[in-house]
Amino acid sequence: MKLCDFIFRFKAPSWCITPAGICRVRLFSGRGGDFYAVLTELDENPSVSVTNAIEKIRRQLIANKKIPEVSQIVDHFEGPAFFTHKFDLVTFTPDGHPEWRGLSRTRIEALLECSPTEFDLSTDKDPWLQAEIRKALDGIPPIKVFQYIEPPEISERRLEIAAKMHSRAELDELVHSSANEQRISAFLKEDLSFFSEIYASPKDEYICFSEFPVGSSGRVDFAVFTGRSRMSVYLIEIKAAQHHLLRRNHYQEFTAPIQEGRGQLLSREAWVRSNYEQFRRFVHQVRQSVVDGKRPYHAFPGPRPKLQVDPDKDIHLHFIFIGGHTVDDLKESQKRHQADQSLYFHIETETWDSWIKKLERK
Numbered sequence: 001m002k003l004c005d006f007i008f009r010f011k012a013p014s015w016c017i018t019p020a021g022i023c024r025v026r027l028f029s030g031r032g033g034d035f036y037a038v039l040t041e042l043d044e045n046p047s048v049s050v051t052n053a054i055e056k057i058r059r060q061l062i063a064n065k066k067i068p069e070v071s072q073i074v075d076h077f078e079g080p081a082f083f084t085h086k087f088d089l090v091t092f093t094p095d096g097h098p099e100w101r102g103l104s105r106t107r108i109e110a111l112l113e114c115s116p117t118e119f120d121l122s123t124d125k126d127p128w129l130q131a132e133i134r135k136a137l138d139g140i141p142p143i144k145v146f147q148y149i150e151p152p153e154i155s156e157r158r159l160e161i162a163a164k165m166h167s168r169a170e171l172d173e174l175v176h177s178s179a180n181e182q183r184i185s186a187f188l189k190e191d192l193s194f195f196s197e198i199y200a201s202p203k204d205e206y207i208c209f210s211e212f213p214v215g216s217s218g219r220v221d222f223a224v225f226t227g228r229s230r231m232s233v234y235l236i237e238i239k240a241a242q243h244h245l246l247r248r249n250h251y252q253e254f255t256a257p258i259q260e261g262r263g264q265l266l267s268r269e270a271w272v273r274s275n276y277e278q279f280r281r282f283v284h285q286v287r288q289s290v291v292d293g294k295r296p297y298h299a300f301p302g303p304r305p306k307l308q309v310d311p312d313k314d315i316h317l318h319f320i321f322i323g324g325h326t327v328d329d330l331k332e333s334q335k336r337h338q339a340d341q342s343l344y345f346h347i348e349t350e351t352w353d354s355w356i357k358k359l360e361r362k
Contacts, residue, residue, distance in 0.1 A: 015108070021047025075090050175352040202304075
C-alpha cells in the first residue's frame with residue numbers, strides 16, 4: 001500500500017558541480033508490514049544520479065523524517081520508450097556500502113503490495129509531479145554551459161560506423177523472405193550497430209559482440225555492453241522469422257522453434273543466476289580488454305567504448321529473444337509479457353516485426 005509520493009531535493013556530494021539534486025520518492029507499507037522507499041531517477045535531475053548517491057539520499061530522507069529508518073530502499077529507473085522499468089533492492093553493509101539486487105516488476109509489486117498500475121504512468125506524464133519538480137528545482141543554479149570539442153577519434157569512429165550501416169529496409173526484407181537463422185545472423189554480424197541503436201544508453205557508449213560465451217551453458221548470438229556506473233549487459237538469442245510466435249490453438253503456447261530459442265536463452269539465464277559473480281567479473285574483464293585495444297568475440301566498439309562503469313558494482317542483466325513474426329500483435333504482446341515477467345532476471349521476447357519497429361534508421 002502506498003503511503004506517500006513526493007519529489008525530494010537532496011544535498012549533492014561536495015565533488016558534484018551542482019549543490020543539489022532531485023528524485024521521486026514513493027513510500028509503501030508492503031508485505032509483512034515492512035516499509036519500502038522507491039527512489040526514482042528523474043530526467044530533470046541536475047546533479048549526481050540516484051544510483052551514485054543512494055546512501056546519501058537515504059541518510060537525508062531519514063534525517064528529514066521523510067521515511068522510517070527501517071525502510072528498505074528500491075532504486076528505480078523509468079526506462080525510455082519500448083523498455084521496461086528497472087528495479088533494484090538496495091541493501092547496505094555494516095559500513096554503509098550499498099549493494100544492488102535486480103528484481104522483476106512482478107516481484108517488486110508483490111513486495112510493495114501495490115496496484116499493478118502503480119508504475120504504468122511515468123513521472124513525466126503526471127502534471128502534479130511535474131509541478132512539484134519545478135518547485136524542487138527552484139533555486140538550484142543551472143549547470144554552466146561550456147563549449148565541448150569532441151576528440152577526433154570519436155567523430156571518426158562514428159562516421160566509420162555510419163558508412164557501413166545496413167538499412168532497416170534491408171533487414172525487414174531479409175527476415176520476411178524466409179531467410180534462415182544463419183543468413184539473418186550473418187547479415188547482423190556485418191553491422192552490429194543494429195543492436196546498439198536499440199539498446200545503447202548513452203547512445204555512443206557501447207560495445208557489441210557476436211557469439212558471446214556464457215560460461216558452460218554455451219554462447220548467445222549477440223551481446224551489448226552499455227550504461228554508466230552499473231554496466232548494462234544485453235544477451236541476445238535469435239531465430240528465423242518464418243514461424244508464428246504462438247500455436248494456433250486456444251492454449252496460446254509458443255510454437256516449437258520459439259520454445260527452442262527461448263529454452264536456449266533460459267539455460268543461459270539459469271547459468272548466470274547460479275554463477276553471477278563469476279559472470280560479472282568476466283564481462284568486466286572482456287570490457288577492459290576492448291578498452292586496451294583487443295577485439296575478443298568479434299567486438300564492435302562504439303564511438304565511446306571506454307564505458308564509465310564501476311567494475312565493483314553489480315550489473316544490469318537483460319536477456320533478449322528475437323524470433324518468429326507477428327500475427328496478432330495485442331494477443332502476442334500479452335503472452336510475451338506474461339511469460340517474461342515471471343522469471344528471475346528480465347527476459348524480453350520479441351518478434352522480428354516488433355523488434356524492427358524500434359529501429360530509427362530507414
